[in-house]
Amino acid sequence: MSFDVNAIRREFPILSREVHGKPLVYLDSAATTQKPQAVIDALVEFYTECNSNVHRGAHFLSDEATRRYEAARDIVAGFINASQREELIWTSGTTESINIVAKGMAQQLKATDEVVVTELEHHANLVTWQQACLASGASLKVAPIDDNGALNIAAFEALINEHTAMVSMPHVSNALGTVNPIQQLIAYVRNKAPKALVMIDGAQGVAHSTVDVQALDCDFYAFSAHKLFGPTGIGALWGRYQVLENWPVWLTGGEMIATVSYQESTWGPLPNRLEAGTPNIAGAIGMAAGIQWLQQFDMADVQRHEQALMAKAVELGHAMPGLRLVGNAPEKVGVYSFVMDAGHPADIGFILDRQGIAIRTGDHCAQPLMARLNVPGTARASFSIYNTLDEVEQLFAGLRKAQEMLA
Secondary structure (H helix, E strand, C coil), rough: CCCCCHHHCCCCCCCEECCCCCEEEEEEEECCCCHHHHHHHHHHHHHHHHCCCCCCCCHHEEEEEHHHHHHHHHHHHHCCCCCCHHHCCCCCCHHHHHHHHHHHHHHCCCCCCCCEEEEECCCHHHEEEHHHHHHHHCCEEEECCCCCCCCCCCHHHHHHHCCCEEEECCCCCCCCCCEEEEEHHHHEEEEEEEECHHHHCCCCCCCCCCCCHHHHCCEEEEEECCCCCCCCCCCCEEECCCCCCCCCCCCCCCCCCECCCCEEEEECCCCCHHHCCCCHHHHHHHHHHHHHHHHCCHHHHHHHHHHHHHHHHHHHHHHHHHHHHCCCCCCEECCEEEEECCECCHHHHHHHHHHEEECCCEECCCCCHHHCCCCCEEEEEEEECCCCHHHHHHHHHHHHHHHHHHH
16 A cells, blocks of 8 residues: 555544644654554454354354454464464563563573673563562673663673573664664574573564564564554564473463363463463454554555654754754664753653643653663653654644743
């Protein structure tokens, strides 16, 4: 499909509303993307036509719900080029996906082992490994960034050795938009520490690039639907089959078992063994709908559009005294994180909100990163497929007004 941002915007009902009497300018897609009508329709259709539990009903509605639910798994698995559908585990989102891996890894780590993360981490990919190391006695190693917010590749490589058991890193920084060269980094880990496992936090990566887990050669890739035009409360963990098939279970209960007695239980095959309980059926269907909606566009067109928005923001920011871009790595997605001399990010966010402009303020669930950059937090505008150059102009008009009000 040809790329027409105005036509795209018409597919998002929420973008036509007003906030505080002003047209909504939504610049917070790194927190969550808005939902196209196709996703809303998929959710409504499930609940109005085939709402039922899956896998266990002896009736038409259950069969239809199961068919749609498992078809959604095929769509999501295909989206990241999984080698087989059983490698795609439904979760509540990226945080649960990382926890499944970290909790299982904690049972395998030894005191001599090392886990490597980076200074770019969201808390979901830091606290989990911190706790796994505390529980096991393993050491947590942190690869530093430079002052532009780019990973220090040489320092990262220096941390990889025969003691490295796990490397877990973000595809894209949620706070700064930095894109890590993950394929290059994974290849280095494979060569230097061939027994180590590699996990990628892909929450911010999947909406901005084409992801091929087989080409990446990672062991795990975690992502969420709500950053991908789908509903909240649903996400996925992809794992290499040979790794996942014997991975320690985290949740136990219905559906994930093979046999149960009062003395013992045995676990079922993948993906069931890691999917205890009634799943988020509608969420899975909605996630697939969001992916199918995105797939109608050429990702290169999406990337060019977002880069044009980012370039405009950088241009306007450079021309604005008292504003400083935080994070200026050579490879970035459309995340514009900044501070202003005029006031605290929270005050800036409040003033923009009164003008109908939605941004994020605070530490972005990355307190150690903010400490490294010597800022208490930032204001963050994040761009997506439905944003326009005019909205970037409105953002900076709003920031000039904020400067005047806070002077």
